[in-house]
Amino acid sequence: MAVCVAVIAKENYPLFIKTIPTENELKFYYTVHTSLDVVEEKVSVVGKNNNELRELYLGLLYPTEDYKVYGYVTNTKVKFVIVVESSNTSLRDNEIRSMFRKLHNSYVDMLCNPFYTPGEPITSKTFENMVLSMM
Amino acid sequence: MESKPIVTYHGNQVLFSSLRSIVLQGLPKEPAEWRRSYGRPPKSVNLEASFVPYDEDILPEETDKTLVSRPYFHIFWTDCDLESYKQTVREEMAEWCSGLKNHNIPDWLIVVVVTDETKVKSKLLPRSSVIDKVRSDFCGKQPDRCFVLVEPLKSDPKSAESWNTFFVRLRQLLLQAYGRHLTKYEDNMRGLREKRNEAGWNFQEYFLVQEELGFMFEMMGLYDDALIQYDELDALFTQFVLNHASGVTVEWLLTLIKPCTSWAGLSLIKPIDREKRDCVRDNKASLLEFRNYLFSRQCAILFLMNKPWEVVQRAIDFFHNTVQEMKVLEVQIPLGGLDCWVFLSALEVLQHCQKQAESVQNKSYSLYTASLWDYACRKLRLLGELCGLMPNQTEQPSSEQLSRVIDLTSGMGIEEIDPAVTQPRPRDKLREALSSRESFQKIYLELSELTMGTFKHIGRFRSARLLGKDLAHFYMQLGEPQKAENFLVDVEKSYHQEGWYQLVEATRLELANCQKYIGDVTRYVKTACQVAGSQTLKLSEREKHMTEVLQIADEHKADEPITLRASPLFFIVESSVQIKEEKVSLDEKVEVEFVIQNNSPFSISCNKIWLTLKSFKPDQNVMEKRAKVINQKPNVFRTGSDASLDKQVTNFKPVRRQMPSLINLQASIEGTKKGIPSLCGITCVNTHELLKRADSAGGSIGKQEPVKLETSNILCLENVKLQQADNRIRFMGQAQEAGTFKLQQVGIQIQGLEFLKDLDVENYITVGTEEPYCLIQPEVILAGVPQEVVVTLHTGSYSIPSTNKLVVRESPDITVDTGSHDKSLVLEKTPKETSTKMKMTIFMETRANGPEITENKIVFDCDWLTRPVIAKVQFLHPFKIEHHLRTCKERKFLQIQVSGSSEPNFELTEWNLIATNTCDVDLVPHNFSHHKLRVNKHQLASCIWQIKPNIQQDIDLELQFHMMYRCLESGIQTVNDYKKKQHVIHKFHLSHFQTLYTAHIDVTPKSEDKVCKIGSMVCMKLHVKAMENNSISKDQNLIYEVSADQSMWGLYGKTTGTFSLEKGDYSTQMNVMPLLTGFLHYPKVTISKYDQTASEDIWVKNDNENQEQEKQDNCQDFSESFTKAAVSDVDNPSPNDNSPAKTKESKLAAIIAFKTGQVYYSSIGQQIQVYPENASTDLEVTVL
Structure with missing residues (x-):
């Protein structure tokens, strides 16, 4: 399904990045990093409009020839980015949404761990397994 | 689109040609509301039409499925009079009508143009005009199919109104006609679509049918609906492609996926490329051609809607989608062909949109163009790599790469030339780029710069930086590492700031390579160290750079x-x-x-x-x-x-x-x-x-170099x-x-x-620099007795190197004995922070008076230190000697009192008092001369002498008291040699001590029984007498003052009075009243000298002198000399002038006290018994 799942802190540094073809990991790092441009663009546009509850799911951030990059921003401005292959046409918007929801839930569970300091790289095995299940 | 719905005209051709332009202009002037079937919202449409002459042959058959080329409406124009109507026009009209009816066409209108208005009105009889005739002949059931146009060529309100009504009617009828046809057409089309999964169904055919509908909407100006048709087609096609990819093969698709030989880009010059359309119709188009055509149509409609940014937005999706389709359908295409297509198409879109969007140039537009530029840029780079055009000094393009260039160029197709476009076409640009390395480089850099600029413009700095990284790579290959370095440094900085360390390190590696290439050793070493110290980079890379660093270090x-x-x-x-x-x-x-x-x-x-x-x-x-x-x-x-x-x-x-x-x-x-x-x-x-x-001033982010x-x-x-x-x-x-x-x-x-x-x-x-110091114990040393003390030297931070000396400096009143002739103490080698102890004897002369304890310093000179060490000592003086003058009438006695201040006992012997300045006095001791006295803190000793002057004159005496003392305490560490008697002298001075006057007070009760009672007045007598040997002149003015405790005595009468003893004595009396019972002392009387002429200066001087004297001779002279300003209310002429400030002006009277012993108060100790007023057996006695 997804080829790359990333969790990015409020300050835009990576908390967790998992990619499936691990040998070209760096390529996804670049992709995810660049996608932050669009995330911020979308968040700032929403912020201007009203104070109403913003939808967390940002939708397709930007497509490339081979990949589609989707974004999600929690209320605490933690960003989730999921990269899927363009050729994978079975994944519709709804599936992506549910993936993000799952990721968010798992992230919140992980955050509830009192031994985890928010802002530190995520090392939780449970979280990692959940992410792997989406890939 | 140029074409318009077709309307035919028949009847009077001349008449219509005169009205034609008015009709053409008037029809689209106002919109008409079009209600639509299937619950679609009504639309307002500006109708247009093109008029063609009627011909029965062009009438469509019932089965005819065309939309665009179909004549929708038919109008018969006539302006004939009744005669000609009857003769020719009626027949003509009937023929026209029957022709339409044969084709089952209900959409027609007969327009009767009336030029003379009066004709219409004056006819009283019905059915007599042409209109009436026409109505009755043709429009019996449909009266709205006949219209009277009044004076069409005049410009009066009536004719204008007539035109208006005409247009409203025409629009309505036209829409009716359209609606009916469209409904029929759509039903038909829907039916066709339902059959799509049946064998033999052909997408291309269906495409044309739905496109026809699109054309129709476009023709009517309903661009939204037209676009929807294309979008539906797009979606349908995409679905087929997906199905095909998943195994559901359809016949018609096979022609599309033949190996691709042409990758001509999208062309947006013409709204409709008829050639391409024919290709599609004939099922000859390749996938790319079909996609190109479809997208160009969508773009054309979007441009009509004036939405160029949407074109750009759709373009990206379109490219990605098409590329994906090509892959999914496994269409064979030479390497680079697809990239050529993307590049050409992207550039075409951009170029075209730029032209279109000059008016709406804004940020939202750039938002999409940026990624399109980026895409094009990447593709160009890819092509460059494929064709060996990347700058690389060592390698020339291989023959394979050269032939690839030729192949790709030929596959781009032949571009139609549009004279309106002055810019070079994308194809020319790509051809140029592929022609040589130089031109490739030029075009690539140009494009990159443009892309980067666009990214920065819309605030996508991360994307811009990533592009910068690619550019840096390019510059590296180009052999311009200086340019590359700037980009890389920027990229690294931004990654570092955002905390993407993997990316930072990846960039650093590139930077290190770059800087190494530049040959800037300092910067290279810095980066190389970072690379070598990285935790994520490959070991081989780290080792390589570390070796490099070590080599540089060696060099x-x-x-x-x-x-x-x-x-x-x-x-x-x-x-x-x-x-x-x-x-x-x-x-x-x-x-x-x-x-x-x-x-x-x-x-x-x-x-x-x-x-x-x-x-x-x-x-x-x-x-x-x-x-x-x-x-x-x-x-x-x-x-x-x-x-x-x-x-x-x-x-x-x-x-x-x-x-x-x-x-x-x-x-x-x-x-x-x-x-x-x-x-x-x-x-x-x-x-x-x-x-x-944080913004500008000193805002460099790099840490300072150490x-x-x-x-x-x-x-x-x-x-x-x-x-x-x-x-x-x-x-x-x-x-x-x-x-x-x-x-x-x-x-x-x-x-x-x-x-x-x-x-x-x-x-x-x-x-540490702890200074050495000395302590002397005991802390308090008795003066006057030589004592052994322990000197403790603490070395502090300075060790004593070897045997050394500590020399004691002697001060005048302190004698020290260390046992050696040079007053030194020998020290052993001592480490620091320890202490060493030595013994020595110390002696300080004592003196008879002064403070009990004096502080002194003892200075030690140390050879190994620059400064001497100073120890503090306190000396306790064991004695204090005081003297008191005692008087009994004219006899004088001197008491010497020795008080001790130390705990140990001192034995006093051989005391003696001598007068050193005169022999005119005898000092008669009244002591046991060889008695030994003991003195300590708790015990004092006294001895007494009578002073007997041998001469009458007043004499000054310089007296000396000598005595020997010895410490008796064995506990005191005295040195045996010194345990002999010490000697102390008390010197003092005595003068004016002889008695001059005797004052006597007598208090006698007035009552008969001579009993003094409380509250009763008593007579007090004062009697002053000069001594016989008084040398002071008898006319000395004196003053007496009576004072008493106010609770004991009430004084009545003059308490102060001046007098002189011219007769030798003086008496006065006053009344006093006892206020307490019991034995009371007499009121106190003081006699003083009274100097009426004394000036202020003298008084002050006297005062000062006396004060000073008092201070100096505190112990020596016990005379209670004091001076007072005259405060008496009796003798002072102005009683108000008693404040010191005011006495300055007046003459001052000074009261000068006598010295001790000069006046003898003979009744000083006397008391009187006072009884209560009502004497009873019980006496209340107050003992004072």
Whole structure:
């Protein structure tokens, strides 16, 4: 399904990045990093409009020839980015949404761990397994 | 689209041609509302039409499925009169009608043009006009099919109204016609679509059918609906492609996926490319051609809708989608063909949109063009790589690559030439780019710059930086590493700021390669160290760069060393810093230990590792502050999620200086020190850091480069091998200088490289400078007796090198005996911080008066010290000698009183009093002359002499009291040799002591029984008599003053009075009243000299003199001499002038007291018994 799942802190540094073809990991790092441009663009546009509850799911951030990059921003401005292959046409918007929801839930569970300091790289095995299940 | 719905005209051709232009202009002037079937919302449409002459042959058949070329409506125009109607027109009309009816066409209208209005109105009879005839003949059931147009060529309101009504009617009828046809057509089309899964169904056919509908909508100006048709087609096609990919093969698709030989780009020059359409119709188009056509149509409609940005937005999806389709359908295409197509198409879209969108140039537009530019840019680069056009000095393009260029160029197709477009077509551009390396480079750089500019314009800095990285790579290949470096540094900086360390390190690796290429050793070494110290990069890369660094280090051995920051390669674990002893004294060993982490890929031998100590001024404030900061845990933290990253880096502020992450707060209290504080609160200590301007001033983000500190206080280790990971380094050294030192900097030298690290630790080494000091015990020494004392010398920080001397300096009143002739004490070799004890004897002369305890200093000269050592001693003087003059009429006695002040007993012997200045006096002792007196703290001794002057004159006496003393206490450490008697002298002076006057007071009750009762007046008599031998003249003015305790005596009458003793004596009396019962002392009388002429000066002088004298002769002379200003209310002429300030003006009368013994008060001790008023048997007695 997804080829790359990333969790990015409020300050835009990576908390967790998992990619499936691990040998070209760096390529996804670049992709995810660049996608932050669009995330911020979308968040700032929403912020201007009203104070109403913003939808967390940002939708397709930007497509490339081979990949589609989707974004999600929690209320605490933690960003989730999921990269899927363009050729994978079975994944519709709804599936992506549910993936993000799952990721968010798992992230919140992980955050509830009192031994985890928010802002530190995520090392939780449970979280990692959940992410792997989406890939 | 140029074509318009077709309307035919018939009848009077001349008439219509005169009206034609009005009709053509008038019809689209106002919109008509079009209600639509299937619940679609009504639309307002501006109708247009093109008129063609009627011909029965062009009438469509019932089965005809065309939409666009179909004549929709038919109008018969006539302006004939009744006659001609009957003769010809009617027949013509009937033929026209029947022709339409044959084709089952209900959409027609007969227009009767009336030129003469009167004709219409004047006809009284019905059915007599042409209109009536037409109506009755043709429009019996449909009266709205006949219309009367009045005076169409006139411009009066009536004809205009007539036109209006005509247009409204025409629009309505036209829409009716359209609606019916469209409904029929759509039904038909839907039916066709339902059959799509049946065998033999052809997409191309269906495509044409739905496109026809699209054309129709477009023709009607309903662009939205037209676009929907194309979008539906697009979606349908995409679905087929997906199905095909998943195995559901359809026949018609096979022609599309034939191996692709042409990758001509999208062309947007013409709204409809008829050739392409024919291709599609004939099922000859390839996938790319079909897609090109479909997208060009969509674009054309979007341009009509004036939405160029949507074109751009759709373009990206379109390219990605098409590329995916090509892949999914496994269409064979030569390598690079697809990239050519994307590049050409993207450029075409951009070029075209730029033209279209000049008016709506805004940010939202750039938002899409940016990624399109980016896409094109990437494709061009890819092509460049495929065709060997990337700059690379060593390799020429291979023959394979050259032939690929030819293939690709030929596959781009032949471009139609549009004279309106002056810009070079995308195809020309690509051809040029592929023609040579130079032109490729030019075009690629141009494109990249444009893309980057667009990204920056819309605030996508990350994308811009990523592109910068690609550009850097290109420049590297181009052999211009200087340009590449700038890009890479930017990229690295931004990654670093955002905390993407993997990316930072990947970039650093490139930067290192780049800088190595440039040959800038300093910068290269810096980056290379970072690479070598990286934790994520490949080991091989790290090793390569580390070897490189070591090589450079070796090369620069002889040169000025290159200073670097230690942190990437060597990490000093600040928390591991240990100082063995924080307080040492001079010359002692200093030991500091810490851990250096070697992050390089292998162990490194260092020439030198040193630690710089910085002298730290023990400023009390700073120390206190430091203590405060340390003790007072800061209450408020602003913790960033990551220490290196304090501020979110937004798109719009790409570079920001880091803020301190800690807000230091302290309690602050303002107000008086003792009192209640007036203001309490917390203050921020590091406001200057926090509130510093972050935008421009000094806003460099890079940390400052370390500067090597030059100081003499260095701890150094040589030739150390630093293993990988942790190394515990221990520095040893000697404290050579006193003071407090802070650990300042660690340096590591490897040949020609120096790695520096400024330590930020609160560790201090204090090198002690404790001064030596001497203590003398016992602390309090008895003066007047030689005593043995113990001298304790504490060496402090200075050891005594070898046998040495401590020379005691003697002071005048202190005698010291050390046992050696030069008053020195011999010292052994003594280490520092120890003490040594010596004995010596000390003696201080005592004196008869003065304070009990005196402090003195004893100075020791030390050879090994620059300054002498001073010891403090306190001496207790054992005696205090006082003298008192006693008088009995004219006889004089002198009492000497010796009081002790020390605990031990002193024996006094051989005391004697002598007058040193005269022999005219006999001093008669009234003592047991050989009696030994003992004196101590609790016991005093007295002896007494009578003074008998041999002459009448007043004499001054200089007297001396001698006595010998001996300490009896064995506990006192006295030296035996000195245990002999010591001698003390008390000298004093005596004058004017002879008695001049005798004053006598007598108190006698007035009552008969001679009993003094309380409350009854008593007579007090004062009698003053001059002594016989009085040498003072008898006319001396005297004054008496009576004073008494007011609770005892009430005084009545004059209490003060002046008198003189001209007759030898003087008596006065006054009334007094006892106020208490019991034995009362008589009221006190004082006789003084009274000098009426004395001036103020004298008085003051006298006063001063007396005071001074009193001070000086406190012990020697006990005369109670005092002077008073005249305060008497009797003798002073003005009673008000008794304040000192006012007496300045008047003459002063001075009262000068006599010295002790000059006046003898004979009744001074007398008392009188006072009884209560009502005498009873019980007496109340007050004993005073």
